[in-house]
Amino acid sequence: MQTTSAIQEQPSTQQGHPPGLYLLFFTEMWERFSYYGMRGLLMLYLSKTAMEGGLGISAASASLIYGYFTGFVYLTPIIGGWLADKYIGQRRAILIGGLTMALGQFFLFMQPALSTEGALFGLPWPTMLGLLLLILGNGFFKPNISTIVGKLYEQGDPRRDAAFTIFYMGINTGAFLAPLVCGYFAEDLFATKTVVNGVEQVASYGFRYGFLAAGVGMLVGQLAFNLLGKRFLGDVGMYPEGRNEDKTVAKAPLTKEETDRMAVIFIITLFVVFFWAGFEQAGSSLTLYTDKYINREVAGFLIPTSWFQSVNAGFIVLLGAPVAALWVYLGRRGKDLSIPVKMGLGMVLLGVGFLFMVGAAMERGGDVADQTIKASIWWLIATYFFHTIGELCLSPVGLSMVSRLSPAALTSMLMGVWFLAPFVAQIAGGYIAAYVEELGALTVFGLIAGFVILAGLILIAIAKKLFHMMHGRG
Numbered sequence: 001m002q003t004t005s006a007i008q009e010q011p012s013t014q015q016g017h018p019p020g021l022y023l024l025f026f027t028e029m030w031e032r033f034s035y036y037g038m039r040g041l042l043m044l045y046l047s048k049t050a051m052e053g054g055l056g057i058s059a060a061s062a063s064l065i066y067g068y069f070t071g072f073v074y075l076t077p078i079i080g081g082w083l084a085d086k087y088i089g090q091r092r093a094i095l096i097g098g099l100t101m102a103l104g105q106f107f108l109f110m111q112p113a114l115s116t117e118g119a120l121f122g123l124p125w126p127t128m129l130g131l132l133l134l135i136l137g138n139g140f141f142k143p144n145i146s147t148i149v150g151k152l153y154e155q156g157d158p159r160r161d162a163a164f165t166i167f168y169m170g171i172n173t174g175a176f177l178a179p180l181v182c183g184y185f186a187e188d189l190f191a192t193k194t195v196v197n198g199v200e201q202v203a204s205y206g207f208r209y210g211f212l213a214a215g216v217g218m219l220v221g222q223l224a225f226n227l228l229g230k231r232f233l234g235d236v237g238m239y240p241e242g243r244n245e246d247k248t249v250a251k252a253p254l255t256k257e258e259t260d261r262m263a264v265i266f267i268i269t270l271f272v273v274f275f276w277a278g279f280e281q282a283g284s285s286l287t288l289y290t291d292k293y294i295n296r297e298v299a300g301f302l303i304p305t306s307w308f309q310s311v312n313a314g315f316i317v318l319l320g321a322p323v324a325a326l327w328v329y330l331g332r333r334g335k336d337l338s339i340p341v342k343m344g345l346g347m348v349l350l351g352v353g354f355l356f357m358v359g360a361a362m363e364r365g366g367d368v369a370d371q372t373i374k375a376s377i378w379w380l381i382a383t384y385f386f387h388t389i390g391e392l393c394l395s396p397v398g399l400s401m402v403s404r405l406s407p408a409a410l411t412s413m414l415m416g417v418w419f420l421a422p423f424v425a426q427i428a429g430g431y432i433a434a435y436v437e438e439l440g441a442l443t444v445f446g447l448i449a450g451f452v453i454l455a456g457l458i459l460i461a462i463a464k465k466l467f468h469m470m471h472g473r474g
Helices: 019-047 059-073 076-113 125-151 160-189 207-233 256-283 285-293 305-332 339-363 377-405 408-418 420-434 441-461 463-469
Strands: 192-196 199-204
Touching (some): 019 059, 019 076, 019 125, 019 160, 019 285, 019 305, 059 125, 059 256, 059 285, 059 420, 076 125, 076 207, 076 408, 125 377, 125 408, 160 207, 160 377, 256 285, 256 305, 256 377, 256 408, 256 420, 256 463, 285 339, 285 377, 285 420, 285 441, 339 377, 339 441, 339 463, 377 408, 441 463
Antiparallel strands (some): 192 199
């Protein structure tokens, strides 16, 4: 029988972490390299003209396509999590998801060499198929690798939160490297350049080679996971929860405490929709605003727009350990913040970050269309800094929360429920980004700041009630 106690047969000590954690770190790092490498190019690929190597879709339509794609990426995990919990186990789900996503990246690589006839929503069929495969593959992969991290530790193990912080740094190591590598391929190495008035500019982008690099990265992670999984993970995640190789199943009704804890997951998920709707503007409206209106020239070098997708991840890698150490410091003194308070604080900090984008718009004199008037790059860096601190207060804490509060037999499915917040938020964020041109960046960034700060303060206000409903696991 696959039980939590059986998991502890894996090599671990109270001072260190099971070696399986670092295999999961490496696997997730390459999966996120693949996803964020593609995501860092997607808006530019959709909106650049055909002559520039893109699809020539309007900024508003590209924002909606981007929003729906990234939204559905976070819907399918609830299905993949349920299938893993009930039928195939987390390890098989990760294999299916990884190979499906790699195939999706290779379809994006193929697209420029194929006919654009039969385009749907402005997307040629190879691009559409590639995006669909990425959506499906992520549904199998994303909730299940996070679930295995939690399975390495018993309930009450003080290393659990630190483990998710380490794992989260793996996510962001991949996210940091991806736009640099894939962006370099697309905007430099395989790009066609021209000189205008003595300044070198990109005439045509090599987007397909950025997508190819993303696909190869996905395969590297899958190779390591499947070759080393038996050695470092044993049977953890191999079978559905409560089911062994003989397919016997142990079932028990949910207790009142378990249903209360599940309710907390749903309630907090509703609140963090506001966080992700703002945070994910990084890939849409902030990318377009950076491309047009931020002074990207530093010491004579024009920083590629896609490279700014690495700023948040770089801050995560730098600040992840200090923030985790802060939680440990507060906990040892009996002053640790509850999960709802940490998440509410994260939302407030995200809103503060958007106030700096308001400052950038004001420096330009408002929403002037003249692209020769640029705002300082430091407004953008400050925005990403506060967004990162807010993310560290919310996202890894949320992953740990789900693993703490979920009944064992429903962990992967409820991890999928947690990803429903980004699903709704990404679609909403797409509409928000589409309105930037119509309402103006100054208005949109100001409204985002206000709504997110208000939602964060409300969550902090009801934190005591939610903490009570966690029954000692908050």
